[in-house]
Amino acid sequence: MEKSYLEKIKETAEFISTEVGELPKVAVILGSGLGDLVNHIDIKKEIDYHNIPNFPVSTVEGHAGKLIFGNLGGKYIMAMQGRFHYYEGYNMKEVTFPVRVMKELGVETLFVSNAAGGMNKEFKVGDVMVITDHINLFPENPLRGKNYDELGVRFPAMTEAYSHALINMADDIARETDIRLMHGVYVGTTGPTFETPAEYEYFRVIGGDAVGMSTVPEVIVANHAGIKVFGVSVITDLGGKDIKEIPTHEEVQKAAVKAQPVMTAVIKEMLSRL
Secondary structure, eight states, X not given: OOOOHHHHHXXXXXXXXXXXXXXXXXXXXEOTTOGGGGGGSEEEEEEEGGGSTTOOOOOSTTOOOEEEEEEETXXXXXXXXXXXXXXXXXXXXXXXXXXXXXXXXXXXXXXXXEEEEEOOTXXXXXXXXXEEEEEEOSSSOTTOSOOOTTTOOSSOOOTTSSOHHHHHHHHHHHHHHTOOEEEEEEEEOOOSSOOOXXXXXXXXXXXXXXXXXXXXXXXXXXXXXXXXXXXXXXXXXXXXXXXXXXXXXXXXXXXXXXXXXXXXXXHXXXXXXX
16 A cells, blocks of 8 residues: 555654654755755765655756755754755655655754846846745645645745744844845746746746745745745846846856855854854
8 A cells, every 4th residue: 555645754754863863953955056065064974865765866967866964053954965846747745745854853944045047136146145035936836735734734824934033143144244145035936947038027027036946845845844944045147138148057056156155154154043
């Protein structure tokens, strides 16, 4: 008989717990080209995704596919080096499965990062944008279908999808260290195509500042599970009717690498203050 969703979550959490021993209260999901943060972690244990029962495997270039446990900014954390995307063909339950497992393991705070295209006219390539809110343009919500009360309520509020306290903490750090930190609304779309100039304009008109192909599903599930979220986008390209550059995956990764030191500095300092 096929295992239920709840059984899979419990089985995966038990496997990780047995492998790792001590479990962290903080998790970090690293997006495209943002894996360098891992080099700052004092690693205690790492597990390849393909060795974890029920775990999907990342198929995207620039996503390593490892679950890492160790110390960063004086805090013991779990880091996902590589995430799963809807455009890879996974369903929303698979995309967000790791967040369910995090909750089962006792995670209380989640840091999510991504590479995103900017349409806010104030943004420059290489800027780091703190996500203050999002617009979900995926054709499916990860909570669609049967609701398990053990996992969260049927109709969770998304009023504060991104923790105001954590955003304030990031702003304090930026002020103290003279870091340019932008704020904005992240628009989540399916991809895998980069946006047309008209789409960039549309996203800007409806209130978006940056657009990407991830993050929103994980944040919805984290909120459903009662996990506090801090999100950050690295602006890797700019789009709109007046922008002539054509984005490529390689350029996005290059720009992400350039912006990594800022993102790393902010997240490390936030962890030390948690």
